[in-house]
Amino acid sequence: MHQLQAAGRAVRAMAEWAKQLAGIKGVMLDISGVLYDSGGEGGGVPIPGSIEAVEKTRLNCGCYSTHAHVDMSTAFAMIKASGLKLRFCTNETQATRGKFVAKLQRLGFNILVNEVTAPAPAACRILKERNLRPHLLVHDDLVPEFDQLDKANPNCVVIGDAADNFSYKNLNEAFRVLIGLENPILISLGRGRYYKETDGLKLDVGVYMKALEYACDVQAEVVGKPAKMFFQSALAEMEVEPQQAIMIGDDIVNDVGGAQQCGMRALQVRTGKYRPCDEQHPEVKADGYVNNLAEAVDIIVKQLHK
C-alpha cells in the first residue's frame, strides 16, 4: 500500500514538471553520469537507454544526424514539427574536446565536436583576452588545448580535473606559483566535488580548487558549470533563450542549480553521481527528477507532440 502511494506520488510529481514543458525549444545535456559512466578500459560504459535517448532528441531537433541507422526522412519531418535544439554542456577536462567526442562516438553516441560546450576552450579565450600566461595543473591529455598560449613566466594558475596528476608535488608547484604572484589569479575549470567512474566515486577539480583557495587565501574564477557565463555561452550556441531551454544533469548543484540560476529549467537524473539525499538538497530543488536520460527524453518528446 505504501509502495502504491509512493508510486502514485511519483507519477503525479512527474506529471507536474511535464506539464510545464510548454515553450521548450532546446535540450541541454550533461555528459558524464547522464550519457555514460566514465572510467575503465574502454573509457566508460553508456548508461542504459542513453544512446537511444540522444537519437530520440535528435529526431525532434534541428541537428543533422551523422549516423546511418537514423531514418532521415522521419527526422526532418519531426524537426519541422518541433524545432527542438540539442547541445551538450560538460565540465569534462580530462581530454581535449576532440579526443573526448571521439571516445563518445566509439561508445556509440551520435555527437559532434561543435555541439559540445566545454571549459578549456572557454578558458583559453579568457586567458588570451587578459594576456594571462598560465601555469597548468591539468590532465596530460588536456594540455594540447592550451598549445597556442605563452606559458613562460606564468602569471596565473589554471586547474582542471587532473586526476592522478593531483600529486602533492604538482599541487605544491601550483601553490608556489600562486603564492609568489603579487596578484594571484586562479582559474578553475569547474567546481565539481566528485564524479562517478565505473569503479566508484572520484574527486573532482573543485576539491583541489578549494585546497588552493585556502592555501593562498584567494577566490578562484570558475570557468564551466555552474558559472552563469558558461551556461549563457551554451545557450547562445543553441540560439535559444534561458526560459526556452531545459538542462538534464546528474549534479544537483552544478547542473541543476547552475542552469536554474541562469533562468533555465533543470531535471536531475538518478544516474551517475546522483544520491537519494540530493532530492532533499537544502538549496537546490530540481524542476523534476527522472530515473535516467531515456525517461526524461520520453516525457519531453511526448509532451511536445501533445
Added chain:
Amino acid sequence: MHQLQAAGRAVRAMAEWAKQLAGIKGVMLDISGVLYDSGGEGGGVPIPGSIEAVEKTRLNCGCYSTHAHVDMSTAFAMIKASGLKLRFCTNETQATRGKFVAKLQRLGFNILVNEVTAPAPAACRILKERNLRPHLLVHDDLVPEFDQLDKANPNCVVIGDAADNFSYKNLNEAFRVLIGLENPILISLGRGRYYKETDGLKLDVGVYMKALEYACDVQAEVVGKPAKMFFQSALAEMEVEPQQAIMIGDDIVNDVGGAQQCGMRALQVRTGKYRPCDEQHPEVKADGYVNNLAEAVDIIVKQLHK
C-alpha cells in the same frame, strides 16, 4: 632619514610589548619555523641563535637541563629568581613525538619528549574516548602513534601532514571512506596552510582538510593549533594560566591568533613562514613582532630581570 625613522618606530614598538611582560610565568614555543626550518638531508637546519635561545629560556625556567654545557649552578640560581616555565607546542605530524624530538636533539636542541605537546597523542585520546576507528591519511612515520587503536572497518578519517602521501589515490580513498559514512567524522591534525622547508614553502594539512570538507560537505574537528583545547592542554602541562603565558610562533593565524583566542599573549617571529604582509593581517595582530627567537628571548629575559 626614512630608515632612521622606521628603526625608531621599530624600537618603540618593541619596547611597547616588552613593557607588558609583567606576570609572565611561562614561554610556549612553536618549533618548525621558530627553532629550525625543516627539510633536506639532515631533516632541517636550526635558525641562527635558536639553540642558544632555548638554553637561555631554560636558564630562566624550572626545566632540568640535560646538556652538559649549561652551567647548572647559574641555572638553578636563575630559576629561583624567575620560575619561568618552558613548553614546546607544535603541529608537527610527520613523525612520532619520539622521532621528532630525537631529530631536534641531533640538530643540537636541548629538548625532551615530555616537554612537547603535539596533535597525534591528543587525537589518540579523543579516538579512544569516542570509540572511533580511524582511516589514517598521515605520514608513514606517524602511523606508530596509532598502533594501539582498532583500525578495521573505519568510522572516521584522521588526516595529518602526509606530504607525499597526499596522492590523488590516497585522498580519494579517504574521501570514499568519509562519503560512505552515515555520520562522516573528519579529524584534522591542524589547519595550517603551509610551512617552510629548506627548499621552499610546502602545503600543510589544512589545505587537504579543506579539500575533504568541501568534497563531503562536512566540517573537520581540528586537533592541534589553533584549537583552544590544544593550547589549554599545553597550558595545563606547563601549570600556568593563559594570561601568564606567552606564545612565540611564525604562524600569524595558528600560533599567534590561536594563543590570543585562548587568553595568552603572542609574538610573531620573522622567520619560517613569516611574510611581511602578516604584520597587516586583517584579523590577527600579534602583541609584538621580533626578528627571531633569539631576539624574543633576549627581551623577555631582560625584562624579567629588571
